[in-house]
Amino acid sequence: MKQLYILLLFAFISSISFSQNHIKGNIKAEDSSNLENVTIQIIGTNLYTQSDENGNFELKDIPKGKIDLAFYLIGYEQKTISQIITENETILSIILQEKEQHLEEVVVSAIFNKAQSQTVMKVEHKTMDEMQKNGASSLIDGLTTIPGISNISTGNSIGKPVIRGLSSSRVLVYTQGVRLENQQFGEEHGLGLNANGIESVEVIKGPASLLYGSDAIGGVIYFNPEKFAPIGETKTNIAQQFYSNTNGTSTSFGVKTSPSNWKFLARGNYTSHEDYKIPSGDKVINTRSIEKDFKTGIGYSNSDFSTDFRYNYNNLDLGLPEEDLVNEGNRNPLFPKQEIDNHILSLNQKVYFNNSKLEADLGYSYNNRKELEAADEIALYMKLKTANYNVKYYLPKIANVETIVGVQGMHQTNENFGEELLIPNAVTNDIGGFATFNYEKNQHSIIAGLRFDNRKVEAETHGEAGEEGYFEAIDKKFQSFNAALGYKTDWTSKFTSRINIASGFRAPNLSELTSNGVHEGSNRYEIGNSNLKNEQNFQVDLNLEYKSEHFEMFTNGFYNHIDNYIFISPTGAMLEDNFVFNYLQSNAYLFGGEVGIHFHPHPFDWLHFTSSFESVTGKQSNDAYLPLIPANQWKNNIKGEFDIQNWLTKGFASLQVNHTLEQNNFSTFETKTNDYTLINLGFGGTVKLGKSTIDLSLNANNLFDKTYINHLSRLKADGIPNMGRNLIIGMNFKI
Template identity: 35%
Template sequence: MNNLLKWIFVLFVMQNSFSQTTIKGFVSDKITNNPISNVYVFISELNKGVTTDESGNYAVILKAKGNIQLQFSHVGYESFVKQVPVNSQFNEIQLDVQLENQVIEINKIVVSNSFINEQKNNTFKVDIADSKDIQKVGGFTIMDVINKIPGIDATTTGTLISRPVIRGLSSNRVLTVIDGVRFETQQWDDEHGIGVNENGVERIEVIKGPESLLFGPEAMGGVINFVKSKPAAVGTTKGSYFSSMSSNNLGWRALANVDGAKEKYNWGVSALGKLYSDYFINNQSFRTPNTRLLEYGLKTYIGTDRKWGSTNISYNYNQAFFGILDGKDISFGPNGELINTDVNEKEKYPFEIEAPFHAVVDHRLTSTSTFLTGKSKFDVIVGYQNNHRAENEELAGVKKGYKYVDMTLQTVTYNVKWYAPKWNNFSTIIGSQGMFQNNKNNNGTATILIPDAAVNDLGFFAVSKFDYKNFNFTVGTRYDSRQLDTENTSSVNYAIPAISKSYENVSSSVGLAYTIANSLTLRTSLAKGYRSPNLNELTTNGYKLESRRFEVGNANFEKEYNNQFDFNATYVTSSVTIEGSYFFNSICNYIFIAPTGNLVPNNTNPSELVSEYKYYQTNAELTGGEARLDIHPKTVKWFRFETKYAILEGKRTDNDSFLPMMSPTKLTNTIYFNFNDFRKFSKTSFNVSVPYTFAQNKIEENELKTKGYSLLNFGLFTTYKKTEITLTANNVLDKEYVNHMSRFRQFGISEPGLNIAIGVRIPLDIK
């Protein structure tokens, strides 16, 4: 018996010693063949990474078997993806890689496409923004980076509340994804921001239009995908601390993180804090009342990889208090000048949150797992979200006022994808998604803007991609159904009857790309998407205190659906990049809100007459395009010039009139100067940017026109030893201008004046 146990033990040890596989190799420069150190080698299936040593060598130990994707990335070099089959036949796999040096990285790895690959192999274009660029553009929030992408704009309520607009479409037509889960918050009103910050986010990937079928319904306008930060390299613990200050609103922003990884485990924790006072215009002479923000949050995760694959669990907590400018503290002088009538506020830079304000609390728990099954794999993501939104309004003698709105939105989502075994040149994904959502009004005395409701979604999809040399072809389809049920709701002087609605839709997408001589890539796609009307559009029937208008919905609205044609051409050489896109988007049953011209009794104060606004439904067409030219001479590395252009037109097809809140035409020119290393300063660059926004005269009948304007912005970036330092100056000439996409336009309030910001990022070397 003892001998038998000994043999079993020996066999167990032998099996474990030979079951693991080591992938190792040498990473070098494609031109010089010199080794490249600190290249991050990431295995997406295992959520695990290693770095190359000073000699350019790397080694990663795997116990899992299957098709493994290795992603190689390093600043200043083009990223590279390689799939490696790992099975029991090999204990050691040699994979040497040569990376191509680039002044700017064009061929980035994207994950928002159906398949993780390099940009050049995508059948539709995915735009990428780095979350760290917030300080480089002198921004306050992550939206200040996203809206620098041509074709992307933002509907704003001051500087700190903004929501994305993709080629003229916003609200529930744009799907927000974070940590692989569709982010569900109260996005039905313009006064509600996107609800996501940069904590734990590496970059943002943007898809324009309904091309992607992987993320679910309500992506007819596009997808904003917040990609989480990668874990630390195996055997290391790393961290960083970032802090910035801005002069205009005397605000500060801080972000700190620590991440660690062992052979089988990785973990991380990060925290964020923001505090901004009201912003100023006209040489700091006018404080825009109650445009302040207090926000803080925490994110933590832990992950492991095993023979079967990997799993990761993350938790995110965030609390934000947004001040509300409702117009009551604004008046106009005899010469039309703005006057702040908030006489009770004595401080020049007030930070205390006082009514009226939004209070938003988010809890997110996400589980992400990958199961390797030989030549195929399964991705399973399950998420729970709890979003609590409250709004406090003014009450005499009470700083915090009274609770005007009090709602809790709970959402459970799942997303299952099966990556089928590759057949010849075909790769296929088959999957299912679902959502179970409940909206609840908590406080019996609060105003009910939307009723208690339950929403259940179910979807199935399949996407297949064909790759052959320089040709790529993608085709896919998905089926979605939604069941929406509301309860009978009574509020102040009005009632909302219960409704029960069912929506179904089949979406599809076809795209192809062809690369000529490794320089010119032509892409074209035809895609169809949809969304169901949201609760606000279906049920609203009362006075909105912040909007100061009586809004009326329509329970008989049909689903929206669209067909978009897109063409993109990208020409890339070592010294120049030229890109152009054209799109045509036909939308059926487009829902929009517009004034009726009538005055109706305010249901909260029947003696007062207020403007009536109604939601309408019609067909619409959106056309436009984007262009970008980037000149970065390979022989003149100290110079770079970039120009970006975007144009858009939105019309109703029933009467050929213009749609409201369409982004104006924009042109931005930026010159970059890069400097040689000087003593302990390195990677120093200086840029001058001149964004020009054209006048917007193509407006809806009752909409206000806006004048064109140009701004002057400066930016300086350098690294002292290992500390990154950023200095920016936006609106250097302190110009007064009105943003067409701002909800403050109705008050005649300009955007922020001169703002100087400094940011410092310090790496934390933790042994």
């Protein structure tokens, strides 16, 4: 809490000064007609508005000094301009060129706050709206629509993201600007986030330790929270989804308003699913779940500073499928089950100087996790409390060089209250400092940086030596220097290349260091290794992009070498009627990439065809294959966009054909997985009702009820197929 008090004092001091800078302007097309509904955003802030029917717009209380303004409108070329604010009022006249292209969002996760096409480090971006139109049945399911992203699943409700073959503690998840800490090393534990109230997701594929420290060795998944309403507006919506396979329902209600400098939003969600059905018609008992979620935020901004406070409460009650369960009821999870409460508080504070900016993110999360064998038997009960901070100073730009220096840290405690211990009571402290530089001139961009991190892990002794549940006290320190270098160039107006070289590290987690007992989620007796060293990796990424008005193509290739890769291996012995597994280390390497096209032919600009192929291979230094490596995939989507007179706008119809190849490259305790093809359909659009609108969508996933098993399904060992046909109906009433 000490950091919270310091930051609140910091915000108060910054509010002493106040000025009234604002921008007015008009936006026209090349034929001098006024453009309505153009989005105008100040990059690096939550300030945005839209032009009215006359093309006029106004933004008040904007940051002083140099700002970057982005102008977006579907069907027109995106425009970004830099403006130095030296007077109380600035007047702009903007002309947008008509052009068929996709809008580029400003990337938040890469910290220099640039549009996707401007970033040296390749960052994938998807809005929740895009993912839902593609038939995503959950947040983690939506992530898998991004090339290179897969999902380790346990039924319908538990999913863990995989980035190019790396998962668990090797993938760092950020939400509300702070790192998500919720016992993510557990195989049977999901993200604990609800899709409602999330605006978009950004994915960095590859080591991002320079920006985020330990655990970003495989990449970062960065969830951007729902935006506040535009200045001077109030918006309300009610969203409803129905799922045929699980008889599932999801209801969300949200309201947000920005009357002046103050901004407020709140959103509640309730989701419920029965057991999912496989193509034979049978149900997979106890894959049911009930989720309650609440998000709220309050913000304030003026020309000198901005504050954004967010809170998210998520309650998840979900069943754990096991053999010989007797089906009772429909929705309430049976035993064994998990009950998880997750609280996330975040505070983002920005202070603007004439030519520089100071930004601080402070977060606190409280993860309360129970695993119950019966109503009166709490087998596992852990409370994880994490406070973290991230302070960055954006130095004045010198010539063509932007510089950021920063410090990040974390204080984390884990306490046990159940009959069993998965990991011991422990305290973890992180601190790291970094500096990164971005150089731009003409068509060339270079990014470089250095970072040093220190992690200290202290755990208590518990139990009797030689017995299950015994944990020896540990006091370990892990340190690492890391660096990154990237180069981007626009060879022509249509062809761009990027190359990034980066190192990353991951300190071993408590489970890997200390385990001594049966891990119920995987039915094995796990023994930790307190002598484990840092995982240290070195990765090279190459990205090539070609973009014309009607054709786009990309190629991404990578090679990732990891020293001291931590893995779990069977010993052949048995304890407590379970096979014994030890944590070991060996050098490893992964390689592969993604390639894809997007074609929308003239004069049929309403027709879009996208196709992508993704591949990853992971091996130890002895050429044994790594576990949990996704099979190669080929994804295809044909989508048409249309309007039907005046009653249906932004209409779309899509056909997806996704082929997953067989996985023959499996580890010693995995088995081969057969290939399969899934067909999905989608249809939707926006219906106007006076001043209100309704977004409608209908998706049919696994249309032909194909029986298949994904290689990353944790139910694969029991021969349980993945979900059969699932029809999803979505309605979003915007008032």
